[in-house]
Amino acid sequence: MDPSSLLQYLITGVTVGATYGLTGLGFTIIFNTTGIINFAQGEFVMLGGILSVAASTAGLPLPLAILTAVTVTTLVGACLERSCIRPVSSSSTINLIIITIGASILIRGLVTLIWGKDTFALPHFSSMEPIRFFGAAMLPQSLWVLGITLILLVALKSFFARTMWGRGMLACSFDPRAAALMGIDVSRMAMASFMISAAVGAVGGVILAPLTMTSYDVGILLGLKGFAACILGGLGNPFGAAAGGVILGILESFGAGLLSSAYKDAITFVILLLLLFVRPTGLFGRSASERV
Amino acid sequence: MSRVTTLVLALFLGLGILSAQAAEPIKIGAVLSITGPASFLGEPERNTLELLADEINKSGGVLGRPLEMIIYDDETDVNKCVLAADKLLKKDKVVTVLGPTVSGNTLAIMSKFSTAKIPLISCAAAEKIVNPVNPWVFKTAQSDRHAVARILNHAKKTGFEKLAIITVSDGFGQAGRAVLQELVPAMGLTLVADEVYGPKDTDMTAQLTKIKGLAPDAIICWGTNPGPAVIARNRVQLAMTTPLYMSHGVASKKFIELAGPAAQGLMLPAGHLAVFTQVPDDHAQKAVLAKYAADYEIRFKQPVSSFGGYAHDALLLVAKAIEMGQSAEPASIRDNLEKIQGFVGASGVFSFSPEDHNGLNEEAFVMVVVEDNDWKIID
Numbered sequence: 246m247d248p249s250s251l252l253q254y255l256i257t258g259v260t261v262g263a264t265y266g267l268t269g270l271g272f273t274i275i276f277n278t279t280g281i282i283n284f285a286q287g288e289f290v291m292l293g294g295i296l297s298v299a300a301s302t303a304g305l306p307l308p309l310a311i312l313t314a315v316t317v318t319t320l321v322g323a324c325l326e327r328s329c330i331r332p333v334s335s336s337s338t339i340n341l342i343i344i345t346i347g348a349s350i351l352i353r354g355l356v357t358l359i360w361g362k363d364t365f366a367l368p369h370f371s372s373m374e375p376i377r378f379f380g381a382a383m384l385p386q387s388l389w390v391l392g393i394t395l396i397l398l399v400a401l402k403s404f405f406a407r408t409m410w411g412r413g414m415l416a417c418s419f420d421p422r423a424a425a426l427m428g429i430d431v432s433r434m435a436m437a438s439f440m441i442s443a444a445v446g447a448v449g450g451v452i453l454a455p456l457t458m459t460s461y462d463v464g465i466l467l468g469l470k471g472f473a474a475c476i477l478g479g480l481g482n483p484f485g486a487a488a489g490g491v492i493l494g495i496l497e498s499f500g501a502g503l504l505s506s507a508y509k510d511a512i513t514f515v516i517l518l519l520l521l522f523v524r525p526t527g528l529f530g531r532s533a534s535e536r537v
Numbered sequence: 538m539s540r541v542t543t544l545v546l547a548l549f550l551g552l553g554i555l556s557a558q559a560a561e562p563i564k565i566g567a568v569l570s571i572t573g574p575a576s577f578l579g580e581p582e583r584n585t586l587e588l589l590a591d592e593i594n595k596s597g598g599v600l601g602r603p604l605e606m607i608i609y610d611d612e613t614d615v616n617k618c619v620l621a622a623d624k625l626l627k628k629d630k631v632v633t634v635l636g637p638t639v640s641g642n643t644l645a646i647m648s649k650f651s652t653a654k655i656p657l658i659s660c661a662a663a664e665k666i667v668n669p670v671n672p673w674v675f676k677t678a679q680s681d682r683h684a685v686a687r688i689l690n691h692a693k694k695t696g697f698e699k700l701a702i703i704t705v706s707d708g709f710g711q712a713g714r715a716v717l718q719e720l721v722p723a724m725g726l727t728l729v730a731d732e733v734y735g736p737k738d739t740d741m742t743a744q745l746t747k748i749k750g751l752a753p754d755a756i757i758c759w760g761t762n763p764g765p766a767v768i769a770r771n772r773v774q775l776a777m778t779t780p781l782y783m784s785h786g787v788a789s790k791k792f793i794e795l796a797g798p799a800a801q802g803l804m805l806p807a808g809h810l811a812v813f814t815q816v817p818d819d820h821a822q823k824a825v826l827a828k829y830a831a832d833y834e835i836r837f838k839q840p841v842s843s844f845g846g847y848a849h850d851a852l853l854l855v856a857k858a859i860e861m862g863q864s865a866e867p868a869s870i871r872d873n874l875e876k877i878q879g880f881v882g883a884s885g886v887f888s889f890s891p892e893d894h895n896g897l898n899e900e901a902f903v904m905v906v907v908e909d910n911d912w913k914i915i916d
Contacts (some may be wrong), residue, residue, distance in 0.1 A: 364763040457739030501743035507733040
């Protein structure tokens, strides 16, 4: 196995992994505030991609199309919280999670009705000329993906650690009752968390669409892989989710390159399971006692 | 009422019944995937059947009897397909069934037709539909084997010896992979890499890097959108110059749109319908293709697709068999279908026999290359 191939596997793994990590980020935000796993997270990513394609084919310049897509998806996130989650917020977490699954099916259905089942591609942000080094190649769009993921990650990390809103949102997750008694508007925090995670998902969808193309059903697999990334990194930890995604991507890429591409997904999930047997809280998760 | 009027009235009524008997419609059933995931296949098929049935009926029908099409939608669902087939056979009492659109559904209902002794003319591709031969089942779509043979012959002629394949892990890809694994060594070529990707995968650089390391003369990719477009883009990204063949599964403009500049120079086998404007005027199929494409575009305001061509051929073959046997009895239709030779359809020139219920050979495909965002016939 020559070193340039190994380097190529690594680059592929990190790029694909960043996409899983980005989806995973969205899971952690909502989980951190409400304790809900939002299975419509993959649909936020899909909406970001599809809406930006729709807006740019409608004639908007690319930056404006992207802005529209992210704004609309953020509003969808707010609507989802307001119309599906808040009216039944007193039910158990598991019921709320099932509601998000329903919402994801609804969003997919609506998108199929409007844009059909075709696949769409968004133009690359900058040149399509691959960057070459040491025999490996990388598209400039991959750098966009990595850079924007990194920026989002740092922004979220400091948001939760340093701002009043971020800390308020964290407090809601630990004990909504106590948070409410301390004067935090719990339902407003929940809505904010849905909006932020929708925005993060949409940004992910937008920066991925030129590389991976987009269609009504890309959210299913991305949601699954993003969730796996969260679990791998430790639920509730944005840094863990991103790292988990990258690790997952690298495992897949090396699995496909060195072993067999037929078992690529199987290899990844077997490793994920084995790891969870050893460390149930994930690689970077807090100890379980804190959550009880 | 006077007696004369009664008599005249009775005469008219009697005549009415008589003429109604004489022109009793021939009931032909169809079960197609008009909605659901395969709707892009089933919808043009439904349109085509309606178009042709109207045309045949306007020109006096078959044997002077109009065709009555009974078309059901299976929503690309195997259970709904089975129910629809039962309804056609038991309730509607049709003489022949056209469709289903997809291979899985066809395989699920095939056995009913030998029991009911009603011919089925499938519009699906899988080779298993006609191999081994079921006396009552025919198909109009070209087999994977023909597409593979066409590619391998072209590769051999060009001098490619070491081939790599990359196939999608769904039904279409698995069927193609099996034929490739069989025919590549059988035609004296060497298979150096056999890679697989998932239908929803968005990056195949890992598989391509592995293939690159093995230095094949050419790569064959077997899949339907969007996977092959990703592979085309990844190939350019990795600066690979190895020639890339695609399957007939991407022979639509959508593929060129998705792959963009990366599609340039890719080769694939396509039905003549996809490139009918470039088919030479002296080609046997030219007239059929041009007429069908023009009629379709006028009526449905959209370009014709190869998939509609399968339904086109299925209905016309049945009409031909009815005329040959001068009978719309199912058994007669079946026997005469088997006797059809040199029938010029949209998908190719059909010559059936008791051993061959597909009736096509690799000539049903042309090799095309993507040039200036369009197909160009190369072989």
